[in-house]
Amino acid sequence: MSAGLRDHEADLQRALRRLERATPFAEVMAERSLGESVQSDSKSLTVHKSPRVAGAIFRAWAGNQWAEAAASGLDSASIAAAVDGLETRLASATRGSPPPGESSTTVGAVEAAPARPLRDWGTERCVEWTKEVMRWAMAVPDVRFCQSALIWSEDERHYLNTAGSNCFQRSSRAYGVVVPVAAENGKSEFNAESVGSQGGAEALNGFDESLVTRTAELARQLLRAGKPPSGRMNVILDPGTSGTFAHESFGHGTEADQFLRDRTYLKPLLGQVVGPESLTIVDDGSVPGGWGSIAFDDEGHPGHRTLLIDHGRFVGALHDRETAAAFGTKPTANTRRSDFLSRAFVRMTNTIVEASDWNLDELVTEAGDGVILERWQSGMEDPLGGRMQLKVRLGHRIEHGKITDLVGPMALSGSVVEFLRDIRGVGNDRLELSPGMCGKGHGDYLPVGGGGAYLLSRAVVGAS
Amino acid sequence: MTSAVNPDRLAARLGDRLRATPGPWEVYAERARRYELHFNGTSIELARGPIIVEGYGIRLFRPKGKETGVGYQASTDLTDDGVRATIGDAEEVSRVSRFPAEDPHLPDPKTPSGGPELVDRALWSEPVRSLDDFASKLFASFEGRPGVVPSFGSAKATLAEISIANSLGLDAAFAHSIVETEIGVKSFGGPEGRPPGEYWVTGTSRRLEADRLPALVDDWARYATDARAAASPPTGQVPVILPPEVSEGFIPAVLGFKLGAVAALRELAIPAGTRVGGDDLTVRDDGTLDWAVGSAPIDDEGTPRVARPVVVDGRAEAPLSDVLHARALESTSTGNAARADRFTPSPAWGRFHHAPSPRLSTAVIPPGDGGSDAELIEQVEDGIWVQQIGWAQPDVITGRFGGEIRIGYRIRHGKLAEPVRGGVVGGAVIGAEGTPSLFSGLSARGSKSRLVSGLSTPTLVVETLSVSGEASPTPTASS
Numbered sequence: 034m035s036a037g038l039r040d041h042e043a044d045l046q047r048a049l050r051r052l053e054r055a056t057p058f059a060e061v062m063a064e065r066s067l068g069e070s071v072q073s074d075s076k077s078l079t080v081h082k083s084p085r086v087a088g089a090i091f092r093a094w095a096g097n098q099w100a101e102a103a104a105s106g107l108d109s110a111s112i113a114a115a116v117d118g119l120e121t122r123l124a125s126a127t128r129g130s131p132p133p134g135e136s137s138t139t140v141g142a143v144e145a146a147p148a149r150p151l152r153d154w155g156t157e158r159c160v161e162w163t164k165e166v167m168r169w170a171m172a173v174p175d176v177r178f179c180q181s182a183l184i185w186s187e188d189e190r191h192y193l194n195t196a197g198s199n200c201f202q203r204s205s206r207a208y209g210v211v212v213p214v215a216a217e218n219g220k221s222e223f224n225a226e227s228v229g230s231q232g233g234a235e236a237l238n239g240f241d242e243s244l245v246t247r248t249a250e251l252a253r254q255l256l257r258a259g260k261p262p263s264g265r266m267n268v269i270l271d272p273g274t275s276g277t278f279a280h281e282s283f284g285h286g287t288e289a290d291q292f293l294r295d296r297t298y299l300k301p302l303l304g305q306v307v308g309p310e311s312l313t314i315v316d317d318g319s320v321p322g323g324w325g326s327i328a329f330d331d332e333g334h335p336g337h338r339t340l341l342i343d344h345g346r347f348v349g350a351l352h353d354r355e356t357a358a359a360f361g362t363k364p365t366a367n368t369r370r371s372d373f374l375s376r377a378f379v380r381m382t383n384t385i386v387e388a389s390d391w392n393l394d395e396l397v398t399e400a401g402d403g404v405i406l407e408r409w410q411s412g413m414e415d416p417l418g419g420r421m422q423l424k425v426r427l428g429h430r431i432e433h434g435k436i437t438d439l440v441g442p443m444a445l446s447g448s449v450v451e452f453l454r455d456i457r458g459v460g461n462d463r464l465e466l467s468p469g470m471c472g473k474g475h476g477d478y479l480p481v482g483g484g485g486a487y488l489l490s491r492a493v494v495g496a497s
Numbered sequence: 498m499t500s501a502v503n504p505d506r507l508a509a510r511l512g513d514r515l516r517a518t519p520g521p522w523e524v525y526a527e528r529a530r531r532y533e534l535h536f537n538g539t540s541i542e543l544a545r546g547p548i549i550v551e552g553y554g555i556r557l558f559r560p561k562g563k564e565t566g567v568g569y570q571a572s573t574d575l576t577d578d579g580v581r582a583t584i585g586d587a588e589e590v591s592r593v594s595r596f597p598a599e600d601p602h603l604p605d606p607k608t609p610s611g612g613p614e615l616v617d618r619a620l621w622s623e624p625v626r627s628l629d630d631f632a633s634k635l636f637a638s639f640e641g642r643p644g645v646v647p648s649f650g651s652a653k654a655t656l657a658e659i660s661i662a663n664s665l666g667l668d669a670a671f672a673h674s675i676v677e678t679e680i681g682v683k684s685f686g687g688p689e690g691r692p693p694g695e696y697w698v699t700g701t702s703r704r705l706e707a708d709r710l711p712a713l714v715d716d717w718a719r720y721a722t723d724a725r726a727a728a729s730p731p732t733g734q735v736p737v738i739l740p741p742e743v744s745e746g747f748i749p750a751v752l753g754f755k756l757g758a759v760a761a762l763r764e765l766a767i768p769a770g771t772r773v774g775g776d777d778l779t780v781r782d783d784g785t786l787d788w789a790v791g792s793a794p795i796d797d798e799g800t801p802r803v804a805r806p807v808v809v810d811g812r813a814e815a816p817l818s819d820v821l822h823a824r825a826l827e828s829t830s831t832g833n834a835a836r837a838d839r840f841t842p843s844p845a846w847g848r849f850h851h852a853p854s855p856r857l858s859t860a861v862i863p864p865g866d867g868g869s870d871a872e873l874i875e876q877v878e879d880g881i882w883v884q885q886i887g888w889a890q891p892d893v894i895t896g897r898f899g900g901e902i903r904i905g906y907r908i909r910h911g912k913l914a915e916p917v918r919g920g921v922v923g924g925a926v927i928g929a930e931g932t933p934s935l936f937s938g939l940s941a942r943g944s945k946s947r948l949v950s951g952l953s954t955p956t957l958v959v960e961t962l963s964v965s966g967e968a969s970p971t972p973t974a975s976s
Contacts, residue, residue: 076763076825080594082586084571084850085579086552101545105552105573118547156593178763214765214894219929221765223894263965264732294537296648296681298692374548374847376535413888413901417648417683417695418724420919422887422901442892444921446901446965476677493729495921495965497890497899 038065038087038189039201041107045089045193048116053195055123056093058132060194062331063089063107064373068186069156073163075171075178080156083186088373091119096129103374134354134364136196137333144203145328147233151185151207154234159183162209162237169242170213173249175256177221178214183207185233190331198333206324206480207236208468213249215256222255222441224248224408224426229468230482231322254439255427261440262430263495267403268445269396269487272386272460273467274409274425276483279314280384280471281421282449283341285414287316287349288367288379288473289356298419298450299347307347308453311389314342316351318366318382324468325382325482327369334366336382353379371479378473383466386485389459396458396489398434404494405429405436406443409467419449424497444497452490460487502616502672504658509670511553512662514580518557520664521603525797525836525853526553529657529846532624536650536680539636546624551575552849554836555583559591563599566591567821569852597762598824604799606666612794614787615673617704624654627705634707635680638714644687645718648695650680654705655845661799669799675790675845677701682714684721694724696885696904701845701950703788720884720904727918730902730966736880736940737922737962738873738908741949743883744862747891747898748935749951751926752780753857754893756807756814757833758822765894771813773927774936777865780808782817783953784832784858791858791951798834798853805831807860808936819855833858862954865942870956873943875911877958882906882913883922891926896934899923902966920966924959933961 045061052059068083089112090103102118104111151159166181185207192200208229215222226248230236270278283299291297318327318336327336332354340349351367352360356379369380391399408426415421423445430437466482507526515522532546552573559566568591572583620627631652639647653676660670678700685693696717760766767773784802786792796802798820807814818826819834834853837844867873874882887901902922907914925934938961946955 074763076597078593078595079567079852080590081852082570082590084552084554084573085583085586086571086573086850088573090548095544098541099543101543101548103545103548105550111549114547114549118549122544156589160593178765216765219932221894263963265967294649294681296683296695374531374550376533376543376545411888411890415695415697415887415901415903417681417693417697418903418918419692420887420901420903422921424890424899442895442897442899444899444901444923446887446919446921448919493920493965493967495732495899495923496963497897497921497923 038063038191042191044109044112048091048112049193049195051116052091052093052119055120056095058136058195059091059093060192061089061091062370062373063191064189066186066188068184069159070182070184071156071159071163072180072182073167074180078160089115090373091115093119093123094132095123095126097127101376134358136194137198138196139329139333139335140199141329142201143328145205145231147205149234150205151233166211166245169245170211170249173213173246173253175215175217175253176213176249177216179212181211183209192329192331192333194333200329200333202328204231204328205233206231207233209237209240211245211248213252215253217256220256222252224252224255227468229324231324231326251427255441258427258439258441261428261443261494261496262404265491265493267400267489268492268494269400269403269405269489271405271407272462272465272485272487274406274423275386275485275488276384276467277409277412277423279386279485280381280481280483281412281414281423283314284316284381284384286416287341287351289350289352289360290379291416292350293356293359297416302347305347306345307450308342308345309456310345311459312342312345312456313387314385315340315387316367316381316384320383320466323383323466323482324480327382330366330368331370331377332364332368334364337366339365351379351381369479371477375477378477380473380479381471381481383482385464386459386488388461388464388486391458391460393460393487396460396487397431397436399458400431400489401434403431404440405431406445420447421449422446442497443494445492445494447492452492455491456488458489462486502621504660504670504672506660506668506670507553508660508662509668511580515584518584521558521601523556523603523663523798524553525849526660527657527846527849529655531653531655531846532628533651533653534628534632536632536647538646538648541632550846554849554852555587556852557587557591558601560599561595564595564597565599565601567594567596571850596821598821601820601824603663603665603820604667606668612671613785613792615671615703615792617674620654620674620705621656624656628652628654631705631707634710638710642718645682645684645721648681648683653677657846661795663799667799669795671794673793674703675701676703676705677845682717682721684718684725691725694721696720696724701790703790723916724904724918727904727916730881730905730917730920730964732965734963736877737959737964738877738880738882739957739959740884741947741952741954741956743886744954744957745949745952746886746889748926749857749860750891751893751896751898752807752860755896755927756816758816758818758826758855761816762822762825766816767813767927767929769813769815772811772930773808773813774811774939776811778808778811778936778939779806779863781806781861782857783861786859786948789859789948796832796834797836797848800830800832800834802832802858817855817857819853822855857951860952864944864946864955867941867943867958870943873941873956873958874908874913876941877908878911880908881917881964882908886922896925896927897923898926920964922962922964924962935959935961937961
C-alpha cells in the first residue's frame with residue numbers, strides 16, 4: 034500500500050467543500066484494504082488475496098436526518114458519482130435543525146506497524162503454517178478431517194469532515210484457526226481453536242503443537258461425550274464465554290442508539306446497582322493490539338475505554354455524536370462502519386469482564402452442582418427483552434463441587450438482570466481477548482474482541 | 498434473459514481483455530445500486546443511496562498433474578492497469594493453491610432463454626420513491642394500534658446486474674433485485690405494568706411487498722404483546738411445531754452442506770442412498786422458482802439453474818455441486834455454484850468478492866396432508882408452537898441447530914394456549930440412518946407451503962427435538 038490512501042485527500046477535501054454549499058456538516062470515510070487468506074484442509078489448499086477494493090462514503094446532515102452515498106472507487110468519477118447522489122438528496126431536504134452533537138475536530142495519524150508483518154512471510158510460508166497445524170491435528174486418532182486457516186489484513190481508513198477533523202489510521206490484523214473434525218460410525222464432532230489480534234505473526238504465538246493437539250483431542254472426546262444437563266442450574270462461564278456474555282448483555286444493551294429508540298431494558302437501570310461488587314464490565318477500544326481496537330472511530334474520535342458496570346453499578350453507555358448530545362455526554366469513540374459501503378452505528382470494540390478474586394477451584398466448590406460452559410461459539414442479544422443466548426462447543430458437569438464429565442454443545446438462555454443478580458463469583462484470570470465478528474441486528478459484521486474471567490451464576494441450559 | 502431490464506455485460510467486456518490469457522478462465526462481474534431507509538420509530542433517521550459498486554472477479558485454472566491450481570482475484574479497478582494487476586494476482590494464487598480435480602469443465606456458451614422472475618420493476622425504475630412509499634405504508638399500518646409501535650427498522654433495496662464470461666465464449670447476464678427488511682415491533686403500556694415486549698423480524702425477498710404489511714403487522718403486534726406475558730417452556734422431548742419462518746433459519750444451511758459436494762469431497766456428507774426420513778419425504782433444490790432469492794437463470798459460474806431432488810422417498814440423493822467439485826467427484830455441475838461467505842449465505846451484493854462454491858438454491862419441502870395450521874395444532878394435542886428462535890445457529894458439520902425461543906405458544910388439548918419464551922430448543926436437522934433428527938422425526942406436514950427466503954416449506958410437526966425450559970416437564974401437568 035505504498036501509493037497510499039492519503040494521496041486522495043485533496044480530492045476528498047474538494048468533495049466536502051462542494052457538499053458544504055448544501056449542508057451544515059459533511060464527512061467522508063475513505064478506505065483501502067489488502068490481505069490474504071490461506072486455507073488448508075485434507076483435500077485442498079485455497080489461497081485468496083483480499084479483493085482490490087477501495088472507496089469512499091460521504092455522510093451529510095439533511096435538515097432532519099442523515100443522508101449517505103458511496104462509491105467503490107477513489108478516482109474522480111467515482112467520487113463525483115457519490116457526491117452527485119448525495120447532493121440530489123440534500124436538494125430535496127427540508128431546512129431543519131443543525132446536526133446533532135458536536136463534530137469532531139481531531140487531527141491525527143496512527144500507522145500501527147506489526148512487529149513481524151505477515152505480508153513479509155509471503156504466501157508460501159503462510160501455506161506451510163496452515164499445513165503444519167493441520168498435520169498436528171490429523172495426528173490425533175479419529176480425527177478424519179481438519180481445516181486450518183491463516184488470514185491477515187492491512188486496512189487504511191481516512192476520515193475527514195467539514196469541521197476540520199482529519200484522522201488517518203493504518204491497522205493490521207492476523208488470525209489463525211484450526212477446526213479438527215472427529216468421526217466415528219457416521220457421527221461427526223468438531224472443535225475449534227483460534228487466535229487473533231492486531232499485529233502480524235506475533236499474534237500466532239502460543240498457537241503450537243500442544244494447543245492444536247489438545248483441541249483435536251477434545252473433538253475426539255466429543256464423539257463419546259454425554260448430553261449436557263438441561264433446565265435451570267448453576268453455570269460457570271469460561272473466560273471466553275464470559276466475554277461473550279458481556280458483549281451480548283451489556284454491550285448491545287448499552288449501545289445508546291437503542292436508548293434513543295427506547296429499545297433497551299437497561300435505560301431505566303442506569304445508575305443502579307445491577308450486579309455484585311466483584312463485577313466490572315468495560316468496552317475498551319484502546320487495548321494495545323486488541324482485535325477490536327481502533328485508533329479512531331468513524332466519527333473521528335480516538336479509541337477509548339468506557340466503563341459500563343463499575344463494581345456492580347451500571348454507570349455508562351456507548352455513544353455516537355447524536356446519542357451523546359441527547360443524553361448530555363460525550364461521544365465514546367464507538368461509531369464504526371463495517372467498511373466504506375456500510376452505515377455508521379454505535380458499536381462495541383473490545384468488551385471485557387474485568388478480573389476479580391476467585392480462582393476456578395473456588396468457583397466450582399461454590400457451585401456444588403451445575404455445568405461449565407466452555408469454548409464459546411456465538412451469542413445473540415435481545416436489547417428490549419433483556420434476554421441473551423450463548424452457545425458453546427462443549428462443557429463439563431460439576432458434581433459435588435468437582436469438575437466431572439465432558440458434555441456436548443449447549444445453549445444458555447436467560448434474563449440478563451436475573452443472571453447478573455445471581456452472580457456469585459468472578460475469577461482472577463489474566464485477560465486474554467478472543468477475536469470475534471459482531472453484527473448489529475442481522476448484518477454489518479465487524480471485528481470485536483471479548484474476554485474476561487470465569488464467572489459463576491445461574492441460567493437455563495439445554496443441548497443444541 | 499429474465500426481465501425487461503437489459504443487464505450490462507461488463508464481464509464480456511472484461512473478457513475481451515483476457516483473450517491473450519491462456520484458459521480456462523472465467524470473469525464474474527457485478528454492477529449494483531443500493532438504496533436504504535433506516536427508521537427510528539416512525540421517522541427516517543438515515544437515507545442511504547445511491548451506494549454504487551462495480552466490481553469483478555477473475556478465476557484462472559492451471560493444471561497441476563491430477564490437480565488444478567485455482568487462482569481467484571476480485572477487484573473494483575476497471576482500468577487496464579487494474580485488470581492486468583488482477584490477472585497477475587490470480588496467476589500468482591493459482592501457482593500456490595491446489596484442488597483435487599483436473600481439467601474442470603466450464604459451462605459452454607449455450608445459455609438458457611427465459612428464466613424466473615427476479616426483478617421488481619417498480620423498484621428498479623424508482624427506488625427512492627418505492628422505498629419512501631413502503632415506509633409510509635409501514636408506518637400507516639401501525640396507526641390505530643394503541644401500545645404498539647415500530648421501534649426501529651430498515652428497508653434496503655439492491656438492484657444488481659450480473660454478468661459472466663469465460664474462455665469458452667460464455668457471455669451471460671441477468672438482472673435481479675433484492676429487498677432486505679428488518680423491523681422491531683414494540684408493545685408497551687397497559688394497566689398491568691408489565692415490561693415492554695418486542696417482536697424483531699427480518700426478511701429477504703425480491704420485491705417490496707407493501708400491500709402485505711397490514712396483515713403482517715397484525716401478527717407482529719400480537720407476538721410482541723404476547724411476549725410480555727410469556728412463561729418459560731417445559732423441559733423434555735415434546736412435539737414441536739415449526740412454521741416456515743423458523744425452519745428457514747437452519748434447514749437450508751444444514752441441508753446445503755450435508756447434501757452438498759463440499760462435504761461429499763471431504764467425507765463429511767450424508768452419502769447418497771442413506772435413509773434420512775420417512776418414505777413419504779421428498780425434498781428438492783430448485784433454482785428456477787419465481788421471486789425466490791436463490792433463483793436465477795444461471796448459477797454463479799454460468800451453468801443453468803434447475804430443479805433437482807436431494808431426498809427421494811426418504812433417501813439422500815447425489816450431492817449438489819459446482820464445476821470444480823463435480824469434476825473431483827466424477828460427475829457434472831448441478832448448477833449450484835454460489836458466491837457467498839459464512840456470514841451472509843445469500844448476499845444481496847458484493848458477490849464478486851467471493852470465488853464460487855456449491856450451495857443450495859431454494860430447498861423445497863412439499864406440502865403434506867396435515868391440513869391447516871389449526872389442524873396441525875389439533876393433531877399435536879400437547880406440545881409447543883415455536884414462532885421465533887433468537888438465532889438457531891445451524892452447525893453444518895454435525896447437522897445440529899439450537900437457540901433460545903423468543904416467542905412461542907404451549908399447545909394444550911389441541912389448542913394454542915399461553916405464550917412461552919426463553920429456554921432452548923434444538924436437535925439435529927438431518928443425520929445418519931437411525932439417528933434422531935428433524936427429518937426422521939417429522940410426524941406431519943401442513944397442506945400449504947410458503948416461500949421464506951431460501952426455503953419453501955409447509956408448517957412442520959417434529960417429534961425429535963429437545964426443549965429445555967423451567968416449566969413442568971409434562972406439558973399438560975399444570976393445565
